[in-house]
Amino acid sequence: MDTFVQQLINGLNIGAIYALIALGYTMVYGILRLINFAHGDIYMVGAFAGYFIALKLGLGPSWGGLLFVLIGSMVVAALVGMAMERLAYRPVRKYARMTSLITAIGVSLLLENLFVALFGGQGRGFPQLINDTNFALFGNAAISKSQILIFAVSIALMVILQWIIFKTKVGTAMRAVSFNLNSAKLMGINTDAIIMFTFALGSALAAAGGVLTAQYSPTIDPLMGITTGLKAFVAAVLGGIGNIPGAVLGGLLIGVAETMVVGYGSNIGIQSTYRDAVAFAILILVLLIRPSGILGTTVQEKV
């Protein structure tokens, strides 16, 4: 039971990070029907931005420093996301979706290779911004400070996101654009600005995920976004892409499933090396039963 609770905590932790990244995928998809393959790399950019801010300012373990690094990296990533949208995606938006997709792959390659060329491919140690201590729960299960931080920050960010989308004017505009881009334009919404804002929002969330992960397992490298980004994307599709609660649900589900396979898989003949296959296996099973994800809505095709 102790180990089960421990695995659950670890799983929800990884899941929360997946969820933060998946939100960016799902928001961009909801508005543009674009799979932004570069989003995983924005997560990496966020982690690197946090690293350099902490390093340049020589920040030691303190709550203020952590908050500063977190917000700073979110701002940097939001700017990168906006630049990406303006320079690469907007010019191809009017063309076939395949073109946008290849552009997204191109941007992803660009970010990865640029960071490898600039900072080298080897991993770097992320500076400790909090004194990580473990709190014993009951029995042998424990939760560390950085894990609590991941839960707290991701829940706070999700609440803020919910507030932005449902209570503010710009959120209403976002929902209108995702409902129908052209009608939204006719209603006087500056759709270009809204799309850019969506990218900024998604990128900021991914950057927060990057800093939080780096705080929890402190090695960052330019290719860290590939696998995590892919799994977050799987999480978004699992929950029903374009659906915000779905992204969170999908992220948590995949995180928990992964750690459970590592923890208990050997009992039912699944080795822990199959960890990376779990996300895809769940995805395929769910898609076979519900072709548009858990919370996704099926659009009836009309002739």
Added chain:
Amino acid sequence: MRVPRKLGFTENMISFVKRFLIALIIIAVLYALNLAMSKTGLFGFGVPLYQVDLWKMAGINIILAVSLNLINGFTGQFSIGHIGFMAVGAYSSTFMTVYYTQGLEQWLAGMVGASVAAAIVFALVIIIGALAAALAGLIVGIPTLRLRGDYLAIATLGFAEIIRIVITNMNKVGGATGFRGCVDPITNITCSDPSLGRLTIPAYTNFFWIGFLAVITIVVIYNIVNSDMGRALISIREDELAAQAMGVNTTRYKVTSFVISSAFAGVAGALYGHWRLPHPNDFTFVRSFEIIIMIVLGGMGSITGAVLGALVITFVPEVLRMLPGGVYNYRLVIYALMLIIIMITRPQGILGNYEIASWLKRARKRPEGGGAIGGSTGAPIAEQSDSTKKSAKELENR
């Protein structure tokens, strides 16, 4: 649709002889090229080894791109799992070579000589690789092809990753360290006893095999696209619902084209496996993206475009290696930038929906078709469709 005129016996014979001669010429050219692709061949005027490897890779990429184009470009079903089928082909064929064909090859060598025996065995394992990949394509295709658009894309990607992870966990084929030769079933390390299987995978693949199979792939896909089945596939791409209403069995056609496309990926895998020795890291989804980039860059729904895209994607990163010192480190950044810029300036790909032959034909304003080798029979596909325009319309209708 063009109704083919019935040909008389003499005409038939002439056409047959013509095709036969063309085939002979292609084989002769490939054989000469194969000789040129070695240091000693062609009177010492061989191509350097590094460039030979590049041309081999280009050939394999052509097979992959042209076959993926059948499902992605012509049928309009967006698959990002092509590399998974290549992995199946690579591993199943090398598995057969290592563990089962040794005796057969020795037996054949006694009758027809060593080199012919090796060729027969290689042809056999290529077919096995293709069949295994086709079977995998069938297993993956039947459930996933019900899905639409992005959901199909991610499901195929998922299957490809699962295939790779399963292979990584199979000790019999070397697992995460790659497959080099026979593995002892008890100790799980490379075996020392040759009776268990070959200690190394023989390097059967040479330029002739790759070139020959690339030509076969192009010819087969070309004929499929220009057949009744091709029309059905294109109708599915243009509007699945309308195709269904017109009596096209969409599921059957989609699965068939998926299986054929997978089989050719398996062929590419078999060629790759007997050349570079398969390793799980060669088959990550990043490679799948690369194949998609090839067909989109060349022009979706154009066979010559896919060939062109495969050549560009194979050679551009290598050409960029010639950059001077300071810029050298940024060659992959330049590559990525080029990709983005091409997509912005030429979104329909280099050739769009057109084939090179139909381009030349239009340029020369020939009064009638026919004559040119590979000149497209029916109407060019492009005239019936304009994917770009259509998707733009879809975007507006959303």
